[in-house]
Amino acid sequence: MKKFFSLFYTNLFLNNRLFMALGFCVMLFLLKFFFAWLADIPAIAFGVLILFFFADIFILYRKKNGVHAQRLCPKRLSNGDENPISIEVKNNYAFALGIKVVDEVPHQFQLRDKTFLLSLKPNQTKSIHYQLRPTKRGEYDFGFIRVFVSSPIGLLARRYNFDAQTILPSFPSFMNLGQYELMAVSQHLQAFGIKKIRKIGQSSEFDQIRNYVGGDDIRTINWKATARKSELMVNNYTDERSQNIYCVIDKSRVMRMPFEGLSLLDYAINASVALSKVAMLKQDKAGLITISEKLGTVLPAEKKASQLGSILQILYKEKTRYLESNLEALYLAVRSVIKQRSLVVFFTNFESLSALQRQMPYLKRISRYHLLVVVFFENTELKSLSSNHAEDVEGIYHQTIAEKFIYEKKLMVKELNRQGILSILTPPQALTINVINKYLALKAQQKI
Structure with a gap:
């Protein structure tokens, strides 16, 4: 009661x-x-x-x-x-x-x-x-x-x-994976922000010999098979498959910076999941490496059905650290784990040209053995600050400093290109689209 x-x-x-x-x-x-x-x-x-x-x-x-x-x-x-x-x-x-x-x-x-x-x-x-x-x-x-x-x-x-x-x-973001899956197989990619890329050359991976059809490239005619069959036969080629795609995620303090509530690490994790999904749909193998002041998780590249789930489980627990990343440990891991030439997408951030130059020797060594793409971020807050109208001397000072940092980011891109290293400078919000764009471009150009 x-x-x-x-x-x-x-x-x-x-x-x-x-x-x-x-x-x-x-x-x-x-x-x-x-x-x-x-x-x-x-x-x-x-x-x-x-x-x-x-x-x-x-x-x-x-x-x-x-x-x-x-x-x-x-x-x-x-x-x-x-x-x-x-x-x-x-x-x-x-x-x-x-x-x-x-x-x-x-x-x-x-x-x-x-x-x-x-x-x-x-x-x-x-x-x-x-x-x-x-x-x-x-x-x-x-x-x-x-x-x-x-x-x-x-x-x-x-x-x-x-x-x-x-x-x-x-x-990590998985709700839009279906959209990225459609992007990977669709012929109308402009609607998703994916650029249409002209494919150059042709693959050397032989598929089959088939009958000649009007419009086939005459350079693919197989004359020996034609002689045997007494009719025109052509070689059929397919895209090379099962390339290794590794996402390397920097967990150091530079990835703690937040944009629209999400840290740079979270943006990198979401993009890595989407890129891994698209790569496996393209019959490539997806792998993962995390790095901070010491080597983190290393997941060898595979294209089995459970690979994406393993990537999600690993990235679910990852957190940013408070020290500088150790790229020497990354280089040793890449040399010991990745046995064949692969695409290595390195998600990191550089706020100054001197910070990039400190890590450049290790980046050059990795790019010597693999196709390295360095992904770092635009500071969208600085970009909006530089475009605002300055009302006083202090505003002019802030605008000038913001433009200096923006210009330094562009110098980093030029420095990486000068060293033969591919790079992506992107706003955090457009990271996933830009990374998938780059992957599809490299795939179409048969650089991997």
Whole structure:
């Protein structure tokens, strides 16, 4: 009994309508001092209010399970993407309800406004839909669903607490992998931001001998087969396959810089997952290496079905470190792990030309044995600062410094090109598209 009354009091709330009714009764009692003709009207009004008060309690608590609510969400969240969340609410009362739903979202989102108002007819079910965008990998703890129901009287609200506590992991971005899969096989890539690249030369990987068809390149005619068959036969060639594609991710302090809530490391991780997916669709092998002040994870390149899942599991746990990256350890790992010429995409960031020059000897050594692409980032905040109108001397100073840093980034690209190293200087938001663009270009030009 004590537990029942405890639940009764803790889950009973007073609505604004009750306070308005009480205020009306108080006003009537005050007016009675000036207007004798009101007589017993204030007392009668207050008595009716008390009657409705207890009637409201009775009809709200007469049913044990008056409403039911459940949260529908994916098994895991996609980092940096809008993830759909829905709540289903069903009215089991025999009358219409006014309902307020409060969902306890994980504290990482710092949201206090996930409150939804709706009305439900008897035995009606409605769904509430909203989206959450995580900006960090890790676990997100969802709490209770609080449902406040009010009867047509509307003086009180009864709270239902539904234990919908669940912990969802936030993995590197995987929601758009289907789009990138379409990009890998589509002939209309401009719609996705992928450039159309003219393929030069032809592959030397022989596929089969087939009959000549009008329009075939006469240089592919197989004269020996033609003599045997007494009809024109041509050699059919296919694109070379099963090249090694390694994504190397720098986890040092330079990758902690945030843009639109996501760190540079998260942008690099999301791009690596997408590039690995596209590479495996192109029949290439995808591998992974992480590096900071010491060598991190090394995943040899494979194209088996479980490879993408292994990459996701590894990158889910990766965090930035606070020291400089050790490219000597990276070079030793590349030489010992990667046995054949491969495409190595190195995600890092350089804020000054001197920082690049310190690492240049190791980059040159890696590029001697593999096709190296260095990916680093534009500082979009500096770019917007340099384009703003300066209103005073201090503004001119800030604009000049911003332009200096932007120009230095362009010098880094030229320095890498001078050393024969391919590079991509990209805004963080366009990283995935630009990296896939580069991969498809290199694939079309048969550089790997």
